[in-house]
Amino acid sequence: MAERPEDLNLPNAVITRIIKEALPDGVNVSKEARRAISQAASVFVLYATSCANSFAMKAKRKTLNAGDVMSAMEEMEFERFLPPLREALEAYKKGQKGKKEASEQKRKDKEKKNGTEENDKSREEEEDEEEHMEDEQDGENEGEEEDVEN
Amino acid sequence: MENKVERAANGKNVSLPVSRVKLIMKSSPDVSCINQDALFLTTKATELFVQHLALTSYNNGSGKQNGTLSYSDLANTAEEAEPFQFLTDILPKKILARDYLKSLEEMEEEDDN
Numbered sequence: 001m002a003e004r005p006e007d008l009n010l011p012n013a014v015i016t017r018i019i020k021e022a023l024p025d026g027v028n029v030s031k032e033a034r035r036a037i038s039q040a041a042s043v044f045v046l047y048a049t050s051c052a053n054s055f056a057m058k059a060k061r062k063t064l065n066a067g068d069v070m071s072a073m074e075e076m077e078f079e080r081f082l083p084p085l086r087e088a089l090e091a092y093k094k095g096q097k098g099k100k101e102a103s104e105q106k107r108k109d110k111e112k113k114n115g116t117e118e119n120d121k122s123r124e125e126e127e128d129e130e131e132h133m134e135d136e137q138d139g140e141n142e143g144e145e146e147d148v149e150n
Numbered sequence: 151m152e153n154k155v156e157r158a159a160n161g162k163n164v165s166l167p168v169s170r171v172k173l174i175m176k177s178s179p180d181v182s183c184i185n186q187d188a189l190f191l192t193t194k195a196t197e198l199f200v201q202h203l204a205l206t207s208y209n210n211g212s213g214k215q216n217g218t219l220s221y222s223d224l225a226n227t228a229e230e231a232e233p234f235q236f237l238t239d240i241l242p243k244k245i246l247a248r249d250y251l252k253s254l255e256e257m258e259e260e261d262d263n
Binding site: 007008010011014015017018019021022023024026027028029030032033036037039040041042043044045046047048049050052053057062063064065066068069070073076077078080081084085088089091092093095096 | 163164165166167170171173174175177178180181182183184185186187188190191192194195196197198199200201202203204205207208217218219220221223224225228232233236237240241
């Protein structure tokens with residue numbers, strides 16, 4: 001929980017870096033402007049959350065999902081964010097899956113046991129997972145053959 | 151395809167701390183649960199917002215000649231650029247007390263008439 005009001009601010013160093021990346025090189029951003037942008041960003045989060053939440057409530061859901069956030073961006077007239085957000089989400093999901101597969105692989109190597117997070121996965125991911133496992137088995141077989149040859 | 155997966159797994163997707171964004175989102179009283187994707191998207195959107203606000207203000211601002219971005223550029227953006235108008239309350243335009251008192255007097259005169 002947020003115990004101090006500062007907890008609701010975003011870290012200044014990161015905000016400053018993002019501003020610097022957006023502007024041409026060498027632009028001087030006043031301290032007051034940086035603070036204002038940081039506050040604006042916090043308000044943006046709250047505004048987006050409340051918009052997204054109203055979409056979730058309309059659909060009688062208690063959990064905010066990606067679609068709600070996307071709808072909120074449209075509602076707030078930030079349609080221009082939609083393509084980069086879609087791209088980022090896709091990359092993020094792939095990254096998450098890669099991590100999951102890597103850790104699962106480790107587990108399998110350790111005790112050849114299935115993970116406990118199966119329920120969380122979408123069907124699509126499971127299908128990909130199966131393909132992946134087949135590939136791995138092929139790989140293992142090749143390895144065995146090599147061993148025999150040696 | 152393979153490269154893309156690797157890049158996503160190795161490189162950081164967002165630079166703002168997701169945990170802090172979650173804290174801000176949860177401070178909203180009617181929000182109960184947020185899934186991971188929604189949290190990630192909000193964090194990413196906030197970064198895009200910061201860039202967009204800074205760049206819009208700079209491009210329309212007065213400091214473009216000498217390469218500065220000042221508070222008044224942001225206040226102008228909040229007042230003039232359509233999607234940023236929700237910021238008018240937290241980025242008020244600064245005016246001199248002299249001008250404020252003058253406008254106050256004018257309003258009182260109008261009320262009298």
